[in-house]
Each structure stands twice: as structure tokens, then as C-alpha cells.
Amino acid sequence: MEKHIISRERVAKHGEVFTARREVMSMLDLVKHETERIDSRFLEPACGTGNFLTEILKRKLAVVESRYAKNRADYERNAILAVSSIYGIDIQYDNVLHSRQILRGIFETEYLRLFKNHTDDRCRAAVEFILECNIIHGDALKMQNLDAEPKPLVVSEWSFIDNSRIKRRDFCYNSIVENESLDELPVFRSISDQGEEAYIPTPVKDYPPVHYLDLGKAPIVEATSCRLTNTRQDDVSTPRVEATSCRLTNTRQDDVSTPRVEATSCRLNNTRQDDVSTITLPIKTKS
Helix, strand or coil: CCCCCCCHHHHHHHCCCCCCHHHHHHHHHCCHHHHCCCCCCEEECCCCCCHHHHHHHHHHHHHHHHHHCCCHHHHHHHHHHHHHCEEEEECCHHHHHHHHHHHHHHHHHHHHHHHCCCCCHHHHHHHHHHHHHHEEEEECCCCEECCCCCEECEEEEEEECCCCEEEEEEEEHHHHHHCCCCCCCHHHEEECCCCCEEECCCCCEECCCEEHHHHHHCCEEEECCEEECCCCCCCCCCCCEEECCEEEEECCCCCCCCCCEEECCEEEEECCCCCCCCCCCCCCCCC
């Protein structure tokens, strides 16, 4: 039997009621062609435990399998593209963790079924990294991230620039949702495929392209004030980050790179007990 609520307290406090699978299927069938387009992006601003997102991913992976199951590299690339097109936000951290886990499990089940012992842990790590970025603990109404102290929500765009390299750009959620005045920003005016005027937001952070199987090696850098000094698109070295307040989380056991972080205040979180990599953090103090 489907569970539609976790507790009455959460219903009263947050209005949390999960959508039944029958309604999920019916609503997604209204945009069936988009759910079966591998790169079509979906955002669920109150994703709960991922009822909509899981069904969308299943449909996308079914298309990936039908087209690319004979070649593992092609399957991995397009499966990563499918995962990267799915976004969720929720104010309950346990829902965020559950959604990531379910989505990761769906990918893992299909990946193992198709390729059995010939799978690549780098692909798993890339999927996990994307889900950590795309399924966000935040308040979509207040447009704030709730992981630590409240700060503006940021969402990541993932785009393949060729058959192997993927580029990440971060955007402020409010600039996407609120669609800043086109009259005030003529440089961003554009025409959509439907012939309508569209708004193109400006990224708040631009990352150099990397091989899609190397995404899982990337450290997560969070900062209240951050500037990338190494911003050339063709430079694949780790960018130098300067921040007034910064937290660096190294989440991969196989990451042997040494990111350089300069900050007036910095905290290093090594999130795995068996992670033996060494990270050097030269701290710049104010005179």
C-alpha cells in the first residue's frame, strides 16, 4: 500500500502529502514526449521522496537503453545526461536523502542489469555527484538553500560540449524563476523555439569542461563569497578559489588532486572515514 504521509505533524506544519503513483503517471503522460526526451529538464520544487522524479528517470533510462544498450560508453554518457536533467528541491532533509538514494538505485539497477560485471565505478561516482548537486535541501518559496546558514538557492546546468566532455554552470534559482525584466536587460533577450520572447539568465559560476567520467572526482566547494581566478574554458586544471568564508568537502576516495583554497576562514570536512587523500589548505590571514 502506498504511503501518502509520514506524520500528521508534518502535514500540519509543512502541508506534506505525497502524490499517489496513479496521479503521477497520469500527469506525466500529459507531457509524455518530454519525459521520453533524454535531455529534457524537469524541476520538482517540492520533490518529497521523489515520486515524480523517479518515474521521469525510469522513462528516460528506458529510452537510453533502447538506443544505446549495445555500447556501454554510449549508454553511460546518455544515462548521465538523463540524470543531469532531473532536479528536485525539498525543505525536509530526509526527503532529499531518500530521493537521491532512490534515483541512484534506479540507475544502478538498470546499469547492472545491462552490463553486469562490466560496469565502471567512475560512472557511478559521476551519477552520485550530479544527484548531490541537483537534489537540493532548500525552500523553493523563499528561494534559499537550507544546508547550513540560509543562502540563495543555486542550481547547476550540465551540458555536453562534445562526446566526452561535460560543462557545468551554476545559476541563481531566483533569476530563473522570476525572469528579470526583459526591458531592463536587452542583452539577454532571445526568441524561443515557439517564437516567444525568452530570458537567458547569467551564470553565477562557470566551470571548465571535464570528462563526464571524472565528475565524481570533483571536490564540492561552498562559499559565501567566491571568485574563480582560473576561468578559461580550455583549462581543465583545478580552478583556484578565493573566498572570505569557505567549506571544502572532499567526497571521493579516488580523488588524488590537491585543490588550492585561500580563505580568511576555512573548514575541511572529510566525509568518508576511509578517505586517505591529502588536501592542502594554505590559509591567508588578514594583516
